[in-house]
Amino acid sequence: MKFRSERDSLVEALATTSRAVSTRLAMPVLSGVLVQVEGNQLTATGTDGDLSIRVTLEVIGIEDGTAVIPARLATDITKSLEPGAVTVEANNEQVEISAARSQFSLRSYPSLEFPSVSITNEITAHVPAGVLADGLRQVVRASSNDDARPLLTGVLLTAVTGTVRLVATDSYRLALRDLDGAAGVVGDEDILVPARALSELQRLINPGDEGTVGVTTTPSEITFHVGAVAISTRLIAGTYPDYRQLIPESYPNALHLGKETLVAALRRVRLLVKDNTTPVRLSMRSGGVDLKVTSQEVGEGSESVDGDYQGEDLTIAFNPAYLIDGIEAVAGDEVIIESSDATRPATIRSAEADNYRYLLMPVRVS
Amino acid sequence: MADLPHEDRSGELHPAILLVDMDSFFASVEVRDDPTLRGKAVLVGGDGGRGVVASCTYEARKFGIHSAMPMVTAKRLCPDAIVLPGKISRYAEVSRELKEILLDHSPLVEPLGLDEAFVDVTGATSLLGSPLTIARSIERRIHDDLRLNCGIGVGPSKLVAKLASRDAKPTINAGKIKPGPGVFVVLQDEVREYLNQFPVRALYGVGPATAKTLGRLGIEHVKELAEMAPDVLAIHVGHHHAATLIGLARGEDPRVVVADVASKSIGHEETYATDIVVREELEGRLRRLSLSVANALRSADRRGRTISIKVKYSDFSMVSRAHTMVSGIDDPEAILAVGTALLGTLEIDQGVRLLGVSTSNLEDSSTPVQLQLDVGSNSTEDLKAQAAWLQLERATLDDAVDEIRARFGHNILGAASMLERTGLVIPEQRSQPFGPPAVDSDSEES
Numbered sequence: 001m002k003f004r005s006e007r008d009s010l011v012e013a014l015a016t017t018s019r020a021v022s023t024r025l026a027m028p029v030l031s032g033v034l035v036q037v038e039g040n041q042l043t044a045t046g047t048d049g050d051l052s053i054r055v056t057l058e059v060i061g062i063e064d065g066t067a068v069i070p071a072r073l074a075t076d077i078t079k080s081l082e083p084g085a086v087t088v089e090a091n092n093e094q095v096e097i098s099a100a101r102s103q104f105s106l107r108s109y110p111s112l113e114f115p116s117v118s119i120t121n122e123i124t125a126h127v128p129a130g131v132l133a134d135g136l137r138q139v140v141r142a143s144s145n146d147d148a149r150p151l152l153t154g155v156l157l158t159a160v161t162g163t164v165r166l167v168a169t170d171s172y173r174l175a176l177r178d179l180d181g182a183a184g185v186v187g188d189e190d191i192l193v194p195a196r197a198l199s200e201l202q203r204l205i206n207p208g209d210e211g212t213v214g215v216t217t218t219p220s221e222i223t224f225h226v227g228a229v230a231i232s233t234r235l236i237a238g239t240y241p242d243y244r245q246l247i248p249e250s251y252p253n254a255l256h257l258g259k260e261t262l263v264a265a266l267r268r269v270r271l272l273v274k275d276n277t278t279p280v281r282l283s284m285r286s287g288g289v290d291l292k293v294t295s296q297e298v299g300e301g302s303e304s305v306d307g308d309y310q311g312e313d314l315t316i317a318f319n320p321a322y323l324i325d326g327i328e329a330v331a332g333d334e335v336i337i338e339s340s341d342a343t344r345p346a347t348i349r350s351a352e353a354d355n356y357r358y359l360l361m362p363v364r365v366s
Numbered sequence: 367m368a369d370l371p372h373e374d375r376s377g378e379l380h381p382a383i384l385l386v387d388m389d390s391f392f393a394s395v396e397v398r399d400d401p402t403l404r405g406k407a408v409l410v411g412g413d414g415g416r417g418v419v420a421s422c423t424y425e426a427r428k429f430g431i432h433s434a435m436p437m438v439t440a441k442r443l444c445p446d447a448i449v450l451p452g453k454i455s456r457y458a459e460v461s462r463e464l465k466e467i468l469l470d471h472s473p474l475v476e477p478l479g480l481d482e483a484f485v486d487v488t489g490a491t492s493l494l495g496s497p498l499t500i501a502r503s504i505e506r507r508i509h510d511d512l513r514l515n516c517g518i519g520v521g522p523s524k525l526v527a528k529l530a531s532r533d534a535k536p537t538i539n540a541g542k543i544k545p546g547p548g549v550f551v552v553l554q555d556e557v558r559e560y561l562n563q564f565p566v567r568a569l570y571g572v573g574p575a576t577a578k579t580l581g582r583l584g585i586e587h588v589k590e591l592a593e594m595a596p597d598v599l600a601i602h603v604g605h606h607h608a609a610t611l612i613g614l615a616r617g618e619d620p621r622v623v624v625a626d627v628a629s630k631s632i633g634h635e636e637t638y639a640t641d642i643v644v645r646e647e648l649e650g651r652l653r654r655l656s657l658s659v660a661n662a663l664r665s666a667d668r669r670g671r672t673i674s675i676k677v678k679y680s681d682f683s684m685v686s687r688a689h690t691m692v693s694g695i696d697d698p699e700a701i702l703a704v705g706t707a708l709l710g711t712l713e714i715d716q717g718v719r720l721l722g723v724s725t726s727n728l729e730d731s732s733t734p735v736q737l738q739l740d741v742g743s744n745s746t747e748d749l750k751a752q753a754a755w756l757q758l759e760r761a762t763l764d765d766a767v768d769e770i771r772a773r774f775g776h777n778i779l780g781a782a783s784m785l786e787r788t789g790l791v792i793p794e795q796r797s798q799p800f801g802p803p804a805v806d807s808d809s810e811e812s
Contacts, residue, residue: 172739246741277736361737363736
């Protein structure tokens with residue numbers, strides 16, 4: 001195998017595929033990226049067995065062949081080379097990377113040991129990239145990273161009245177978002193996609209993007225195609241908790257506030273939070289809300305934010321980071337916080353768009 | 367060494383650290399409280415099949431009995447010995463009085479268990495006199511106020527003070543009790559020579575494994591270790607450990623006296639009269655232990671974030687497992703859930719002689735708690751996730767139970783599984799501290 005490529009596009013291909021590579025696995029070959037050259041087409045694939053990322057790239061092919069090269073090291077080396085052409089050549093158990101006056105010879109892994117990764121090129125549905133990026137931004141962060149609760153480390157994709165709903169919860173908060181124009185991604189069966197794969201997808205698309213993301217679902221896998229990149233992941237098996245029964249049908253209290261003012265005030269009082277157990281107290285009253293953080297060692301800070309409140313006076317405490325997460329994700333300028341009491345979930349949503357909801361459990365303070 | 371009445375050079379010590387160690391503390395408290403025991407061989411400890419001697423009077427030591435000896439052996443050595451089950455709450459009370467006396471001499475008091483404490487008197491000398499004078503004053507107060515005896519080691523480090531305290535104590539020689547000097551001082555310029563006589567095992571940080579490694583290198587005594595080249599030793603025990611060990615052997619002990627830290631863990635363990643091989647039975651024991659730990663946590667207004675279990679097998683090998691929660695727990699069912707999950711990872715076929723449950727990473731019970739949505743944690747297979755849920759769900763119930771017990775008595779309310787022939791017995795952390803009592807083999811099933 002031998003090819004020549006422009007440095008920056010090669011770095012991008014290697015760095016992207018490296019993100020699927022795990023160094024913590026028992027199989028050393030999985031810390032490598034599989035590079036295949038056929039004519040002028042290069043395909044780089046990284047996998048940890050569950051998540052696989054494949055990038056295709058036009059290069060100047062010199063000799064067809066395959067090699068498994070150490071992912072991190074090859075990326076770091078290529079990145080630090082002088083700009084310009086890079087030549088990569090594999091022979092026996094070595095791979096040579098050279099550019100200008102630099103010359104590296106790295107030990108490679110046997111290609112035969114690399115697991116067969118079949119990423120389909122067939123696309124069964126299309127989702128507007130900007131909408132998907134926006135939805136992922138709102139939802140993925142509410143998923144859990146606790147491996148002891150595998151179901152919660154996923155994001156649920158479920159079909160609702162002609163569109164797809166994304167749901168994620170770590171049991172402290174729950175985010176849901178209905179995507180427009182995403183029909184056909186999910187059939188009758190809900191699917192549970194590892195949040196890790198969606199975080200990788202998030203890196204490739206932005207809320208303002210035009211164009212679409214191609215999606216292929218099989219009973220056990222989902223694949224996303226973004227330009228020359230394909231991300232494929234095994235689905236999480238199991239039945240997701242019934243999230244619908246967690247959402248209160250109505251709330252006695254509703255607080256309307258300006259989003260930017262509220263976020264800015266929360267960020268200021270949060271400066272006093274020393275650890276993740278210190279909550280922010282919201283005292284809701286006619287005419288707005290008072291925010292207060294009391295930190296035993298540090299001191300205290302309070303803010304008042306004007307707004308419109310209907311309901312009984314109520315003081316409720318939240319983890320400030322979770323609260324800011326939810327409010328920031330709201331579209332538009334006005335946010336509504338609905339609540340019933342100090343121990344039951346509150347909902348954060350936009351006054352303008354009804355396609356996003358963020359359910360947040362309070363912090364109990366004595 | 368230097369306990370010369372004419373020349374007190376202890377003022378040269380900097381720092382000046384005392385280790386105050388009570389003489390046969392539990393047994394002495396028993397004798398003091400019951401004068402009819404005076405002059406007799408008294409043993410405090412578990413009297414069951416697996417019981418060990420926790421403390422014994424010097425009269426018992428004349429028979430070769432020492433603490434940590436199996437009770438069965440001790441009773442064979444001295445059949446007339448009086449065996450007492452021990453009253454930890456009483457000893458804890460006396461221990462608090464001891465601490466008061468120590469605090470009268472220096473604010474830097476670091477207790478080690480109930481019967482020993484380090485005292486840093488470096489800053490107290492201008493007010494109270496030389497370290498030796500202070501030690502004598504402590505000794506007198508313990509004798510006059512508590513009517514108990516102690517041995518006090520004085521040195522420039524914790525290591526030396528601890529070793530010196532043994533030289534301050536009474537000894538048994540040819541069946542006779544020989545009183546010790548009460549206070550034993552090791553000066554800075556005497557440290558090397560003093561340490562040289564000890565076997566390496568006397569140094570903390572030298573456990574059986576290290577001692578074995580050192581033994582293979584021909585190092586038996588501190589003297590040989592002190593003379594060792596660090597690079598050579600590093601080949602066998604690693605650089606960091608080698609430097610520490612040689613430093614200690616040369617009397618360099620960087621540990622400082624830390625004034626009374628809040629208790630770092632709350633736990634309870636039990637040694638069983640016969641090995642347990644049935645998992646259900648062990649889980650039953652775990653339930654009792656969890657309950658007593660939960661009660662202890664709640665009465666201390668603490669919650670534990672880390673739950674650990676300890677299992678000692680019939681061959682005395684020991685394993686422990688721990689799990690750290692996002693927020694602290696003090697509910698018995700929650701502790702049990704974590705404990706059961708941890709126990710599930712261990713084999714028990716070879717027989718379990720001791721089981722312990724402990725909580726650490728303690729937080730105040732007023733620490734705010736992030737509430738959770740009911741995402742099925744209560745029905746999950748994962749016991750650890752279930753524990754967090756149980757803690758939240760049962761908080762109000764636990765508070766109510768505490769209140770009822772406070773008003774009507776500890777054993778008034780509890781789970782049916784805590785029902786015994788004699789009525790409801792809610793386990794407490796300090797009941798049966800040294801194992802279950804002896805059971806007559808024929809009455810066990812009655």
